[in-house]
Amino acid sequence: MSKKVILITGTNSGFGWLTVQSVAALGHKVYATMRDTKGRNAEKANALSALENVTVLDVNLTDDDSVKQAVDSVIAKEGTVDVLVNNAGFSLNGVAESFTTADVQSIFDINVFAPWRFIKQVLPAMRKQSEGLIINITSGFGRVSFPFATVYSGSKFGLEGISEGLHYELKRLGIDVAILEPGAFPTEMNQKTNYASDQSVFEGYDAIADLPNKMINALGALIQAHNPNPQDVADAIVRLIEAENGTRPLRTVVDPITGEFIEAANKAVAEHFGKGLTTFGMGELLN
Known part of the structure; x- marks a missing residue:
């Protein structure tokens, strides 16, 4: 397998942290x-920088110039970006x-x-070499919208939509776009509960006030029972990178917890x- 230049976002914890180490080890x-x-x-930055084959970039994902400077610096040094893994994510509840x-x-x-x-910054280099891979990390909640995760699901639906259209637009150009849908794993993001800002509306939801905590407790019990390993997500990313x-x-x-019905939805x-x-x-784009 040829060695690739791989850019991964959201690497200070969770799936990104594990993926950097797994990919660099290869x-x-x-x-x-x-x-x-x-x-x-x-x-975290010092720990990853100490690994062979790893360079840490300080990037503000919400700033166009910061992202452009980061990608430009990689291309200036390496000539291209072969693989982009969009892993960074954010969640609010309520x-x-x-x-x-x-x-x-x-x-x-x-x-x-x-x-x-x-994606906008790496595509010119990928098109130039007629080869590339973009992996977008979404969620099972990007296929179904669960109550109390409605807006988070909406954002993951958005990334799914962009990814699916690009998958077909770019495949004839030699560029693969792949979606990876993790379920619930004991990562830092899933262990934090961040609530939306307008708490003044809560008194109007007395009829279902106990349901958010029921969902959180049920999810916690499922994670404890199944003990899903976040390394499985990193391993799945590695398999996508290694595929032809x-x-x-x-x-x-x-997703060892709810993956069965997400798989069924995908198939249908x-x-x-x-x-x-x-x-x-x-x-013809199906071939």
Whole structure:
């Protein structure tokens, strides 16, 4: 397997942290992005920088110029970016009405616009070499919208939509776009409970006030019972990277808890989506 230049976002914890180490151990050149590498993430940045084949980049995902400078620096040094892994993510919880416009914008800026910023910057180099791979980490909640995760699901639906369209637009150009849908894992993001800003609406939801805690408790019990290993997600990313170009599936589910029904949804949609492409004269993109 040829060694690749791989850019991974959200590497200070969770799936990103594990993926950097897994990919670098195979000899690939890894560029790992995170914020505040001289401050709160200094220890994490130093630990990854100490690994062979890893360079840490301080990037503000919500800033166009910061993303462009990071990608430009990689291309200036390496000549290209072979693989982009959009892993960084952000979540808020609560009844949908409690989300302010600023709350919604903050989630979409990280979960939708940030991946798009990177995609826009790496595509010219990928098109030039007629080869590349973009892996977008979404969620099982990007296929179904669960109550009290409504806005988070909306953002992951958005990334799924961008990824699915790009998958077909770019495959003839030698560029694969793959979606990875993790379920619930004991990562730092899933262990934090961040609530939306407008708590004044809560008194109007007395009839279902106990349900958010029931969901959190049930999820905690499922995680404890199944003990899902976040390394499984990193391993799935490695398998996608190692797969032959043009053979990678559009969607990969890594979810020992609810993966069965997400897989079923994916299968049903794929069948009818193919019929839709054919109906609209684009059936050749399925091959």
